[in-house]
Amino acid sequence: MDTRKQQLEKVIPGFGFYATGIAIDEVGRRVFVSNMQGQLMTLNADTLEITHTQEIEADQLLNLVYDPQGNRLLGVDQGIDRDKPRNNYLGQTYTRRSSGHQLFALDADSGKVLAKVDTDQVPIGLLLDAQQQRIYVTNRNGVRVENGAGTVTVFDARSLQRINTLALPPHPNSLALDEANHGLFVTVKNDGAANKAGTLESVVRISE
Incomplete structure (x- = not known):
C-alpha cells in the first residue's frame, strides 16, 4: 500500500499456506515473511520481488521481529493443530517439524535455527x-x-x-x-x- 495516497500499489503472490509473520531489515532492504507450512520468504524491499524461499524447522511462525544486532529473526511458533486445512491446501500430508509453543531465533540469511525455547x-x-x-x-x-x-x-x-x-x-x-x-x-x-x-x-x- 502507498500510505501517502492510500492506494494499492502491488499484490505479491507466492507465499504459500497462510502468510502470517512479517518483519523488515531497513538497512539491508529486506522484508521477511513467514507462513504456516514451515517456510520463510525474503523479499527485496525496493523491487518487492521474492528473492529466497527457505524451508525452516518451525511450522507456524505467527509473528516475526528482525534483530539487526545479531542479524536474527525472532518468531513465535504457535503450535495450533492446522493439519487438515494445511493438507487440503497443499494437496498432500505435511510432516510437522516442530512441537510448537516455542520462541525461535533464526539466522536471517540462511533460516538456520540459532536457538529455540518453550513459551x-x-x-x-x-x-x-x-x-x-x-x-x-x-x-x-x-x-x-x-x-x-x-x-x-x-x-x-x-x-x-x-x-x-x-x-x-x-x-x-x-x-x-x-x-x-x-x-x-x-x-x-x-x-x-x-x-x-x-x-x-x-x-x-x-x-x-
Missing part, C-alpha cells in the same frame, strides 16, 4: 526491547476457550533464557513499548465467557 501454550505476539535486551511474548494458553488464562513470558534476548512469566487476563495479543517511560502495553481480548458477558476488551500497562 507458554499458544504464543501470539512478540516484542524485542533492544535497549534492555528483553523479548516479551504473549500467550493465550488455549484456543477459543470459555475461560482463558493469559500470560506474558519474558526472555533474555541474548540467551533466550526465560526470566519471568506474568499472569494476565485472557487473551493477551499485541505489544507496544514506551521506552522513555519504561512501560510495556499489552492488548487483551476476551475469552468466551467475557464475550457472553459483553465485557469490554482492555489494554494492560506493565512497568519494565
Whole structure:
C-alpha cells in the first residue's frame, strides 16, 4: 500500500499456506515473511520481488521481529493443530517439524535455527526491547476457550533464557513499548465467557 495516497500499489503472490509473520531489515532492504507450512520468504524491499524461499524447522511462525544486532529473526511458533486445512491446501500430508509453543531465533540469511525455547501454550505476539535486551511474548494458553488464562513470558534476548512469566487476563495479543517511560502495553481480548458477558476488551500497562 502507498500510505501517502492510500492506494494499492502491488499484490505479491507466492507465499504459500497462510502468510502470517512479517518483519523488515531497513538497512539491508529486506522484508521477511513467514507462513504456516514451515517456510520463510525474503523479499527485496525496493523491487518487492521474492528473492529466497527457505524451508525452516518451525511450522507456524505467527509473528516475526528482525534483530539487526545479531542479524536474527525472532518468531513465535504457535503450535495450533492446522493439519487438515494445511493438507487440503497443499494437496498432500505435511510432516510437522516442530512441537510448537516455542520462541525461535533464526539466522536471517540462511533460516538456520540459532536457538529455540518453550513459551507458554499458544504464543501470539512478540516484542524485542533492544535497549534492555528483553523479548516479551504473549500467550493465550488455549484456543477459543470459555475461560482463558493469559500470560506474558519474558526472555533474555541474548540467551533466550526465560526470566519471568506474568499472569494476565485472557487473551493477551499485541505489544507496544514506551521506552522513555519504561512501560510495556499489552492488548487483551476476551475469552468466551467475557464475550457472553459483553465485557469490554482492555489494554494492560506493565512497568519494565
